[in-house]
Amino acid sequence: MANEQPKALAELTPPTRLPWLKRLIAQCLGRGLTRIQAQHPHSWWLGHADGQHQGRGEGERAGFERGHAQGYEAGQQVLVIRDHRPDTPAIPGQDDHLFEDWRLALTAELKKRFKADVAQRLPSHAQPSAAQWKLIFSDTPSTCVVAGAGAGKSTSLVLRILLLRHYLGYEFDAMTVVTFTRESRKDFIKRLVQVFALWDVHLQPAQARELVRTFHSRILPLVRSLPGFEQVRAFETLGNEMPAGREAEADSNPFDLRLNDAQRQQLNHCYSALLAHSPRFAELIGHLRNEALQLKPLDPDNPEVQKRAQVTQLAAQRDEELCDVIEDLWFAAGAWPIQGIEPMRDTVEIRGCRFHVHGRLGATGPWVVLGFDPSESAQYQRPGAKLAVRAEWAVKRTLLQAFCDQPLIWLDNYAMARRLAASLAGDAVAGPGFEYKVKGELSAAPLLDAFVSAASFIENLGLEVNTAIADMRFVPGDSDALFFEALALYWKAFEAHLLDQFPPVMSYNRMFALFGENNPENLQLLPDPLLRPLAHLMIDEFQDVSPQIVSWLRASLREIRRRGPGLNVGRHAQHSSLLCVGDDWQSIYGWRGSSPKYFTEFTKAFPTPASTRVMMVENYRCQQQVIDAAEHLVKGTSTIAGKKARAAGPAAELAGSPVKVFERDEAALGQTLIEHYQRGESVLMLYRKGNDRAAMSEHLEPVLQAEAAVPPEQRRLRQLTYHSAKGLQADAVFMLGDCQYLTSSPYKNQVYRQAGLGKAGDPQPFDTAQKEEVQRLAYVAVTRAVQHCYWHVEPANGDAAVAARASSRVDGRQDCFEDCRGR
Known part of the structure; x- marks a missing residue:
């Protein structure tokens, strides 16, 4: 039919030829039909031919079109599968690493030769451990060394420098070793010179001082290279200037303000x-x-206030005469009247009684009351009075603090008044x-x-x-x-x-900011010789680094990489590297702005294609019970996983002795200290507060007299605060005072969050960090002890904040502690 679709190719296949008998019957039947004119032979053949021809043509055309469509679609599918080209132009990705992907050229033969030399030239007790060798032979661009107290990190760093310089030919002006304090720098320089001498390398002290630096001494030359700042001075060194040309060697504690x-x-x-x-x-x-x-208010319900409130009327009756006596004392001392304060004897009401004031700050400012200067005799009395003037004045001060509703300035002493007078006069x-x-x-x-x-x-x-x-x-x-x-x-x-x-002055913080990540263009102004010493950095005490310093380090390393091989043409030292040594348990300067975060998250802070982590768990200083007690104190803090120190070397042979904890008793502490000193032991007397040192003097008199009679290098007693004792050791350590954080700093919590420190969602990140830091401070103090440690702490007295005290971590059930409190 006209509208019939073309048949499929299989349906157009000619049928099979009929047998001869059936063909004969068909021909006879066809002729009969023709005779009776039932069919027209010519038309039949013509239609048959035309139909066949037309059907064939239409079939071929339909088949071609259908085949073409199917073939085109199949061909198109093959092209899509095989062509992966993007529709948009490709854009290269950004490499955020601070280092090239390189490795230190340490062959097996070189390692073997260096180990043999170390075995021959260093004494047996100074031979590196497996972890120390891992530090020395680290070949990656960055290395993070977790080294606890007494781990022997200084010796390992010295050998690392020897390897780089003496065996690999690295130039000294391509390396910097950074220490934090003056004392640690001196000790490291001394050790460096001694070890190099064992290899018959005569390292001059000046060379060693140039290599071993503080952050401050390294930043100063960079600033002085800028136009107009050739003679810039650091604000922190004003009054302590060194000779010309030596300022770059200046040592200063970054946390000493x-x-x-x-x-x-x-x-x-x-x-x-x-x-x-x-x-x-x-x-x-x-x-x-x-x-x-203004006089700070007191709670009226305070027991001491209630006690003195009972004599309010009596105190009011004698107050005018008391004011006369006080004014006479101030006048005689030349401290009254005070310019800027109008003398005005007026009265204020306290619990229905009138008390006198001495003047007023300005025309409308607060009232001024004169106090009893401490330089006056504590026994001084008014004629006929039963109490000393000092006691009478203490009663008045308490009443004013608790019950006066007007602003009052209380001048405690003559010196305070003179400072105020000078200030008001515009001095x-x-x-x-x-x-x-x-x-x-x-x-x-x-x-x-x-x-x-x-x-x-x-x-x-x-x-x-x-x-x-x-x-x-x-x-x-x-x-x-x-x-x-x-x-x-x-x-x-x-x-x-x-x-x-003239010359200009700038703070160190401003100097670091000038070359930090916010000002990379300033680093691009530096000549190669000034940037080259930062190429291979080895930093000790890295747990105490601040965000400001980290920004400068990252910016410097990024600039070194940007300059590429051209920075070190013709030199053995190529590329750049960073090796940081630290112990997050000894991070104790967060109150000044440092953070262990950059150490615990080292590879995040310093992106690198490859990094090595070394865990130095051997402690060559302390016997095991001291180690266990110190680690128990920091057990609840955030820390690097897998840390557990063990006594090694001579320390492993020492007899165990638990850390003994007592309620504070200066006399008993002093007696025990004297006993250890008389045995010939070295002793550290550590104070939580600097003013406690004076309180202990009378109890240490025999030892102090003995120390005064011998040369400084032979003395066996050192008295320091917990913070300043880091890096030291003694046979016996005596600790006076608990480590505690019992306050809260609203502004530091805010800027801590701004700096991205602390845990997300913590409304008081600085306070949280400080509560952990006091535990780490106790850890530092305890690990100064080689064999014996005695800790005297204040009684808790039901303090609600006792959990913020490091001594709350003491557990008398542990073998490493002997808790003697309450006995």
């Missing part, structure tokens, strides 16, 4: 100028002064003349000291002071908001003031 007179002079001059030119700064200082000097040398206590700090500090401390903490975290302050938030009425607004104004003016000096 004590100010000297030369530094205070610069601070005060800037303060005076800003006070005169900035009305807002002057207004803020006025508010802060009133806040700082540039005097500065603000009052102290301020930022919330969370242990004590008040002179205002400009508090400025330096807060700004340094912020900058150590790698933040800009003004930017960080702008992101802070304080509740309404919080005086810290005024403090930080004033700091933002002052710090900007102070940095400009330092740069205006």
Whole structure:
């Protein structure tokens, strides 16, 4: 039929030929039909031919079209499967590694020769352990060495330097060893010279000093290479300048913020100028002064307050005469009247009684009350009085603190009054003349000291002071908001003031920031010889590194890689590397802005194509029970997994002795110390607070007299704070005072979050870190002991915050502790 679709190819196949009999019958039947005109032969043949021809043509055409379509589709599918070219142009990926993918050229033959030389030239007790050899022979671009207390890391680093220099030919000016303190630098230089001499290599002390540096001494030459800063001085070294050309060797503790007179002079001059030119700064200082000097309130329900409240009426009756006596003492000392304070004998009401004040700060400021100066005799009395003036005044002060609802300034002593007078008179040398206590700090500090401390903490975290302050938030009425607004104004003016000096002055933090990750273009200005010493860095005590330093290190390593092979043409030392040694359990400077995060997350902080981790678990200093006790103290802190030290070498042969814990008793402590000293042992007396040293002097008198009679190198007693004892050791260690964190720092919690430190979601990340740090501080103190350790701590007295004390980790059920408290 006309509309019938073409048949399939199989259906058009001719049928099989019929047998001859059936063909004969068909022909006869066909002829019969033709005779009776039932069919027309010509038409039949014509139709048959046309039909066959037309059907064949249509079949061929349909078959071709269908075959073409199927073939094209099949061919197209083959092309899609086999062609993987993207529709858009390819864009190369970014390599964020700080290092090229290279390996140190250490052959098996070289390792064998070096080991043989070490075995021959070093004594048997100084032979490296398997872990130490892994450090020495690390061939990857970065190496992280977890080395606990007494692990022998210094010897391993010295041998690493010997390998690089003496066996591989690395130039000294392509290497830097970084230590944190003056003492550790001196010790390392001495050991380096001694070991090189065993190989008949005469390393000059000057060469060793150039190789072994502090971060501060390495950054100074970089800044001095910039146009206009050729003679720049560091603010931290003002007043302690070294001879010309030696400043680069300056040693300074990155966490020592004590100010000297030369530094205070610069601070005060800037303060005076800003006070005169900035009305807002002057207004803020006025508010802060009133806040700082005002008498702090006491709880009226305090038992001591209730006791003194019973004599309120009697104290009021004698108050006017008492004020006369006090004024006479101040007048005789030349401390009264005070310029800027209007003498005005007025009264305030306390519990229905009238008490007198001595003056007023300005026309509308707070009332001023004069105190009893400590230099006056404690037995001084009014004529006919039963109590000493000092006791009468103590009663009045308590009543004013608990029950006076008006702002009051209480001048405790003559010196405080003189500082305030100089400040009010605009004396540039005097500065603000009052102290301020930022919330969370242990004590008040002179205002400009508090400025330096807060700004340094912020900058150590790698933040800009003004930017960080702008992101802070304080509740309404919080005086810290005024403090930080004033700091933002002052710090900007102070940095400009330092740069205006001749020669210019700059803080170390500003120097590191100039060459940090936010200013990579400055590093590109450095000539190759200044950048080359940073190519192969070996850093000790890396757990105490700050975010500011990390930013500088990363930026420097990135610039070294950017310059490529051209930096070291014709030299044996090629590429760059970073080897960091540390112990996260000894990270104890978080209160100044350091963080163990960059050590515990080393490969994340310093991306590299290959890295080596070394775990040095041998302790060559302490007997095992001291080790176990120290590790138990830090058991609850965040730490690197798999750490467990064991006594090794001579320390493994020492008799065990548990760490003994007592309630604080200076006399008993002193007696035990004397016993150990008389046995000929070396002794460390460690204090949690520096002022405890004076309290112990009378109990250590025999030892102090004996020490005074011998040369310094023969003395066996050292007295230090817990922090300053790091790196030292003694046969017997005596610890006075608990390690505890019982406060909270709102501003440090805020900037800690800004710096990305702490755990996500922790509203108080700095406080959390400090609660762990006090446990690590106890660990540091205990691991100074070779064989004996005695720890005297204050009684808990039901303190709700006892969990924040390191001594709460002491477990008398453990063999490593002997808890003698309560006996």
